[in-house]
Amino acid sequence: MDASLFTVQPAGPEPIYRQIVEQLRRLIAGGQLGAGDALPSVREVAGFHVINPMTVSRAYSLAEAEGLLERLRGKGMVVASTSRSSQSEASRLAMLEPSLQALVRQSRELELPAERVLRRLTTLLEDEP
Amino acid sequence: MDASLFTVQPAGPEPIYRQIVEQLRRLIAGGQLGAGDALPSVREVAGFHVINPMTVSRAYSLAEAEGLLERLRGKGMVVASTSRSSQSEASRLAMLEPSLQALVRQSRELELPAERVLRRLTTLLEDEP
Amino acid sequence: MDASLFTVQPAGPEPIYRQIVEQLRRLIAGGQLGAGDALPSVREVAGFHVINPMTVSRAYSLAEAEGLLERLRGKGMVVASTSRSSQSEASRLAMLEPSLQALVRQSRELELPAERVLRRLTTLLEDEP
Amino acid sequence: MDASLFTVQPAGPEPIYRQIVEQLRRLIAGGQLGAGDALPSVREVAGFHVINPMTVSRAYSLAEAEGLLERLRGKGMVVASTSRSSQSEASRLAMLEPSLQALVRQSRELELPAERVLRRLTTLLEDEP
DNA sequence: GTGGTCTAGACCACG
DNA sequence: GTGGTCTAGACCACA
Numbered sequence: 001m002d003a004s005l006f007t008v009q010p011a012g013p014e015p016i017y018r019q020i021v022e023q024l025r026r027l028i029a030g031g032q033l034g035a036g037d038a039l040p041s042v043r044e045v046a047g048f049h050v051i052n053p054m055t056v057s058r059a060y061s062l063a064e065a066e067g068l069l070e071r072l073r074g075k076g077m078v079v080a081s082t083s084r085s086s087q088s089e090a091s092r093l094a095m096l097e098p099s100l101q102a103l104v105r106q107s108r109e110l111e112l113p114a115e116r117v118l119r120r121l122t123t124l125l126e127d128e129p
Numbered sequence: 130m131d132a133s134l135f136t137v138q139p140a141g142p143e144p145i146y147r148q149i150v151e152q153l154r155r156l157i158a159g160g161q162l163g164a165g166d167a168l169p170s171v172r173e174v175a176g177f178h179v180i181n182p183m184t185v186s187r188a189y190s191l192a193e194a195e196g197l198l199e200r201l202r203g204k205g206m207v208v209a210s211t212s213r214s215s216q217s218e219a220s221r222l223a224m225l226e227p228s229l230q231a232l233v234r235q236s237r238e239l240e241l242p243a244e245r246v247l248r249r250l251t252t253l254l255e256d257e258p
Numbered sequence: 259m260d261a262s263l264f265t266v267q268p269a270g271p272e273p274i275y276r277q278i279v280e281q282l283r284r285l286i287a288g289g290q291l292g293a294g295d296a297l298p299s300v301r302e303v304a305g306f307h308v309i310n311p312m313t314v315s316r317a318y319s320l321a322e323a324e325g326l327l328e329r330l331r332g333k334g335m336v337v338a339s340t341s342r343s344s345q346s347e348a349s350r351l352a353m354l355e356p357s358l359q360a361l362v363r364q365s366r367e368l369e370l371p372a373e374r375v376l377r378r379l380t381t382l383l384e385d386e387p
Numbered sequence: 388m389d390a391s392l393f394t395v396q397p398a399g400p401e402p403i404y405r406q407i408v409e410q411l412r413r414l415i416a417g418g419q420l421g422a423g424d425a426l427p428s429v430r431e432v433a434g435f436h437v438i439n440p441m442t443v444s445r446a447y448s449l450a451e452a453e454g455l456l457e458r459l460r461g462k463g464m465v466v467a468s469t470s471r472s473s474q475s476e477a478s479r480l481a482m483l484e485p486s487l488q489a490l491v492r493q494s495r496e497l498e499l500p501a502e503r504v505l506r507r508l509t510t511l512l513e514d515e516p
Numbered sequence: 517g518t519g520g521t522c523t524a525g526a527c528c529a530c531g
Numbered sequence: 532g533t534g535g536t537c538t539a540g541a542c543c544a545c546a
Contacts, residue, residue, distance in 0.1 A: 015522090016522080023238055029239060030239040032240060041534085043532095052522060053534090054524090055523085057536095071535095073531070075532090075534095093249055096236060096246065104254055106225055106228055109152055109155035109156050109159055109161070110155045110224060111161060112159070112225065120222060121232070122247060144545065145545085183545090184545075187546090268537095273536060274537080275536085275537095284497045312521095312539090316536095329518095332518055332519085333518065333519095354494060354497060354504065358504075362508070362511045364482075365483060369417035370476065370479055370480060374476060374480060375480075378480060379487055379505065380505060383491055383494065383501035383505070385491075439530085445530085
């Protein structure tokens with residue numbers, strides 16, 4: 001199991017457990033995690049990122065309540081068979097919409113020309129793809 | 130004073146006071162608010178957005194502590210004369226960097242092609258500019 | 259706020275936080291808690307039942323994720339305006355179905371005549387109604 | 388040996404091994420299993436219900452520790468000669484009491500009239516008896 | 517005052 | 532080995 005599956009920023013305003021849940025949503029929607037795939041164990045993730053196991057457990061539990069994950073008793077968590085993996089590009093783009101709109105609002109507050117923002121984003125997106 | 134200066138989402142995970150402070154930072158950096166400009170009163174903002182006056186007051190106080198605003202006795206808050214208004218495009222773009230990088234990470238988790246993301250962002254940026 | 263709103267059995271196999279969530283579901287469905295009603299604070303409930311505040315908090319958070327409760331920042335939890343209070347008798351009866359079926363199965367395993375079980379249940383239901 | 392003796396719900400919050408032990412208690416109390424009766428082997432039960440043999444084994448061991456079952460060398464488990472089979476209706480009804488009381492509490496939380504609950508239970512009890 | 521987050525650690529349940 | 536539950540306590544965010 002790859003405990004480096006998640007990116008965690010212990011600093012930053014967003015709570016760790018929610019960072020994990022949201023990454024799970026996207027990784028599943030994007031198809032990088034498919035139904036039945038096993039997840040790294042709570043202890044692995046906690047050890048790797050040096051965070052408390054309960055924090056990881058909380059993320060997994062919420063994801064389970066949301067129908068993203070399933071618990072195989074004694075074996076660990078897997079991506080739920082009912083989770084909608086590999087969704088259409090349109091619906092994945094919809095999941096990005098809030099971030100896109102926030103970016104637009106911020107760009108306008110900063111009076112940044114669209115062209116400048118798009119150019120920078122292009123660079124970042126092409127960086128080590 | 131225009132109480133609609135700020136956009137506030139009382140729901141949403143980001144605390145209201147921080148939404149206000151960050152908007153202030155960007156509006157000043159972008160030059161939409163210049164040194165000496167008066168801000169809408171705590172009361173006006175709170176009434177307009179139906180939020181607690183204490184929340185607005187807190188945002189203003191933090192912005193003051195940060196050197197963005199100044200308290201003029203009897204006249205309310207104004208943009209500080211020491212605030213760095215109308216910064217260079219480069220430094221404003223730097224303020225957008227965290228949001229850009231988050232967007233890139235999310236796009237990759239969603240396995241969205243760069244072209245798709247850029248196209249959508251272009252549309253949003255050109256929308257009612 | 260009435261901290262005695264909930265019945266909690268710290269012993270017993272069912273985790274405390276789930277006991278609370280399930281009672282919330284039923285109290286809301288039954289109309290004893292209506293949209294907008296305030297809930298006892300985490301600390302009150304924890305103090306009253308002598309359990310850890312985090313256990314109560316966990317229950318409230320799950321209920322919020324489920325759409326049963328809403329968080330009024332700084333003020334506490336209230337029954338969500340979107341929660342379906344005072345549901346029809348039919349749908350409330352449906353919520354009881356799993357317990358009813360378990361009871362039937364157990365009665366049969368115990369070879370208890372239906373009449374005996376019904377008589378006992380009648381007594382209990384009429385007891386201090 | 389009839390591996391379908393037990394009803395097992397691998398999903399559901401109640402641990403499988405406890406489901407089995409409790410069914411054993413009731414089947415013995417109700418007289419459907421009498422002293423000396425042989426039980427299906429661990430293998431049979433595990434295979435039939437597609438659960439881990441260790442889980443069945445654990446249930447049998449607990450039932451043995453409780454005096455419900457006896458291990459006959461080379462022959463498997465049988466109902467213990469010391470087990471109190473075919474208990475009185477009163478004592479069997481007592482074993483149902485916790486479920487009855489839980490049902491009553493839930494009915495009240497749901498504000499369901501006694502008559503409605505009793506009617507539904509009657510139907511279920513008479514169904515394919 | 518409210519709830520939220522995280523930690524450290526104990527102990528349990530399950531396979 | 533897996534995850535779950537609970538505790539005690541610290542500290543933060545918000546109104």
